[in-house]
Amino acid sequence: MQIYDSVQKKKLTFSPIVPNKASIYICGPTVYDDAHLGHARSSLAFDLLSRTLTSHGYEVTLCKNFTDIDDKIIKKVEETGKSMEEITSFYIDRYLSEMTALGIQRANIEPKATESLDAIEAMIQKLIDKDIAYVISTGDVYFDTSKDTHYGNISHRVADDEDSQSRVEHTTEKRNPKDFALWKACKGEDDICFDTHFSRGRPGWHIECSAMIEKHFTGNGEYSIDIHGGGADLLFPHHENEAAQSRCATGHELAKYWMHNGFVQIDGEKMSKSLGNSFFLKDALKLYDGEILRYYLNSIHYRNDFNFSEEELQLNKKRLDKLYRLKKRLMPGKASLPNKTFKKLLLDDMADDLNISMALAHIDEMIATANDTLDNNPKDKGFKKETLANIEFIDEILGFGGKEPFSYFQIGVDDALKEKVETLIEARLEAKKNRDFSRSDAIREELTALGISIMDTPDGTLWEKS
RNA sequence: GGAGCCAUCGCCAAGUUGGUAAGGCCGUAGAUUGCAAAUCUGCUAUUCACCAGUUCGAGUCUGGUUGGCUCCUCCA
Numbered sequence: 001m002q003i004y005d006s007v008q009k010k011k012l013t014f015s016p017i018v019p020n021k022a023s024i025y026i027c028g029p030t031v032y033d034d035a036h037l038g039h040a041r042s043s044l045a046f047d048l049l050s051r052t053l054t055s056h057g058y059e060v061t062l063c064k065n066f067t068d069i070d071d072k073i074i075k076k077v078e079e080t081g082k083s084m085e086e087i088t089s090f091y092i093d094r095y096l097s098e099m100t101a102l103g104i105q106r107a108n109i110e111p112k113a114t115e116s117l118d119a120i121e122a123m124i125q126k127l128i129d130k131d132i133a134y135v136i137s138t139g140d141v142y143f144d145t146s147k148d149t150h151y152g153n154i155s156h157r158v159a160d161d162e163d164s165q166s167r168v169e170h171t172t173e174k175r176n177p178k179d180f181a182l183w184k185a186c187k188g189e190d191d192i193c194f195d196t197h198f199s200r201g202r203p204g205w206h207i208e209c210s211a212m213i214e215k216h217f218t219g220n221g222e223y224s225i226d227i228h229g230g231g232a233d234l235l236f237p238h239h240e241n242e243a244a245q246s247r248c249a250t251g252h253e254l255a256k257y258w259m260h261n262g263f264v265q266i267d268g269e270k271m272s273k274s275l276g277n278s279f280f281l282k283d284a285l286k287l288y289d290g291e292i293l294r295y296y297l298n299s300i301h302y303r304n305d306f307n308f309s310e311e312e313l314q315l316n317k318k319r320l321d322k323l324y325r326l327k328k329r330l331m332p333g334k335a336s337l338p339n340k341t342f343k344k345l346l347l348d349d350m351a352d353d354l355n356i357s358m359a360l361a362h363i364d365e366m367i368a369t370a371n372d373t374l375d376n377n378p379k380d381k382g383f384k385k386e387t388l389a390n391i392e393f394i395d396e397i398l399g400f401g402g403k404e405p406f407s408y409f410q411i412g413v414d415d416a417l418k419e420k421v422e423t424l425i426e427a428r429l430e431a432k433k434n435r436d437f438s439r440s441d442a443i444r445e446e447l448t449a450l451g452i453s454i455m456d457t458p459d460g461t462l463w464e465k466s
Numbered sequence: 467g468g469a470g471c472c473a474u475c476g477c478c479a480a481g482u483u484g485g486u487a488a489g490g491c492c493g494u495a496g497a498u499u500g501c502a503a504a505u506c507u508g509c510u511a512u513u514c515a516c517c518a519g520u521u522c523g524a525g526u527c528u529g530g531u532u533g534g535c536u537c538c539u540c541c542a
Contacts, residue, residue, distance in 0.1 A: 041542070231541075233540095262542095272540090372505085441500095453504090
C-alpha cells in the first residue's frame with residue numbers, strides 16, 4: 001500500500017505503528033453552518049482511504065472530530081439567540097445524515113471539543129509547565145513557537161518577520177509574532193467559557209485536535225497515530241500548529257503520514273463559505289441522488305482540485321448507469337466469490353495512493369466483458385454469481401453499486417407514474433404483438449415525454465427514468 | 467511580496483523507479499432490433515502549454531517562459 005505523504009511530498013509505503021492496524025484522524029467540520037460539496041469531498045476521500053485499508057486487511061480506527069466551540073459558533077449564538085448546544089447538535093445531526101446519504105461510513109470515534117476539555121486543559125498545562133506555553137495578562141495562553149526547533153517542518157514554511165498567525169488579533173505580549181493562541185480567555189460576562197487552572201476561557205482551534213488525538217490514541221512512543229488527514233488548506237497553520245503542540249507536549253511526533261485532499265472548485269475558484277460560492281450538500285442532495293454525487297466527487301484523484309459542473313455529473317451518472325444495467329441482467333441471483341483477477345486489480349489500483357481512475361477503468365472493462373459474456377451465454381449461472389460478487393466487492397471498497405438495480409433506475413418516480421408507465425408498456429406490448437408498430441411507437445413517444453426510456457429484451461420490456 | 471501545486475484527444479481524466487500515451491463522454495462505422503433503446507465490436511492524440519538541456523531514449527528528470535489555482539486570515 002502506497003500513500004502520498006504531503007509533508008515529505010512523495011509516495012511512501014504504508015507501514016503502520018502496529019502491524020495490520022491503521023489509526024487515522026481526520027479534521028472534521030466546525031459545526032456552525034451547513035456542509036458544502038467541499039466537506040463532502042474531503043469526507044469521501046478519507047472514506048475511500050478507510051475502505052481501501054480495510055479491504056487490504058487492516059483493522060482501521062478512524063477518528064473524526066467535531067469542532068463545537070468556535071468564534072463562528074458563538075457569533076451564531078448571538079445572532080439567533082439559540083444555545084450553543086442547540087446550534088451544534090443541529091448541524092452535527094445534519095452533517096451525519098448528509099454523509100450517510102453519500103455512503104460515508106461513520107468514524108469509530110467522533111469526539112467533540114466540548115467533551116474533550118479535560119484533555120485540552122491537561123495538554124495546555126503541560127506546555128505551560130514546560131515553559132513552552134505562556135499566559136499573558138488577559139489570561140490568553142500562547143504557544144511559544146521559538147521553543148519548538150522543528151516548527152515549520154510540516155508546511156515547510158520559512159521563518160519570516162510577518163505575523164502569520166494573526167493579522168487582526170494583535171497583542172504586544174506575544175513573545176514571537178508566529179506564536180498562536182492555545183486558550184482564549186473570556187472577555188465579557190456572557191461569554192461561553194470554561195474554568196481552568198490558568199484562566200476562564202475557551203480553547204483555540206489547533207489545540208482541540210492535538211488533545212483529542214492524545215486522548216484517544218496511545219501510539220508507540222514515536223508517533224501518536226498513523227495518518228492525519230484533512231483539506232489542503234489545513235496544512236498551514238492548523239496542522240503545523242497541531243504538530244508543534246503535540247511534539248512539545250508529548251515528546252513524540254503526532255502522525256507518521258499526513259494526507260491532504262484537494263478542493264472543490266466552482267468556475268475555477270475554491271468553494272468556500274467566505275467566498276460565498278458554496279454549493280450546499282442539502283441542496284445538492286435535493287437535486288441528485290447521494291450515490292451519484294459520491295461517484296462523481298470520488299471520480300478524480302483526491303489530491304487534485306475538483307471543478308464541479310452539473311454536465312460532468314450527468315456524464316458520470318451515465319457511467320454508473322452501466323454498472324447498474326449489468327446488475328439488472330444478473331438479477332435475481334446470489335453472489336458467489338468475486339473474480340480473483342478482478343479483485344486484485346481493484347486492490348492494486350487503490351493501493352497506489354487511491355488511484356480511483358484506474359479502478360474505474362478496470363470496472364468499465366469488467367462491465368464490457370461481462371455484458372459480452374452474457375450476450376453470448378445468457379444462462380451462465382456461475383458467471384452471473386461471480387459477476388454479482390464483483391459488484392459487491394466494488395460496493396465494499398468504493399462504496400457504490402450496492403442498490404437494488406431496478407429501484408436505482410426509478411429514483412424520483414412516484415407510484416402514480418410507475419403505474420402509468422407499466423400500463424403504457426403493457427399496451428405497447430399488445431400493439432407490438434399485433435404488429436401495430438405505429439401505435440407502439442406512439443406509446444413509446446408518450447413514455448419519452450414522461451421522461452421514461454424503454455428497452456426491449458428477450459425477457460420483456462425494461463424501463464428507466466432518463 | 468513569500469511558499470507550493472498544476473498544464474495530456476472536442477470535454478472529463480489516468481499515466482509505477484524515463485522505454486515509446488488507460489478509461490469515460492461525444493463522434494463515427496458495423497452487429498443486434500419491426501424501428502428504437504440497451505448491449506457488443508471496430509475507428510477516433512506519432513503526441514503530452516512553450517523553449518532549451520541531460521539521455522541511446524522524456525508526458526515522465528533539469529533550467530527557463532507563459533497560463534491557471536492554492537496557502538501565507540476562518541476554511542474540507
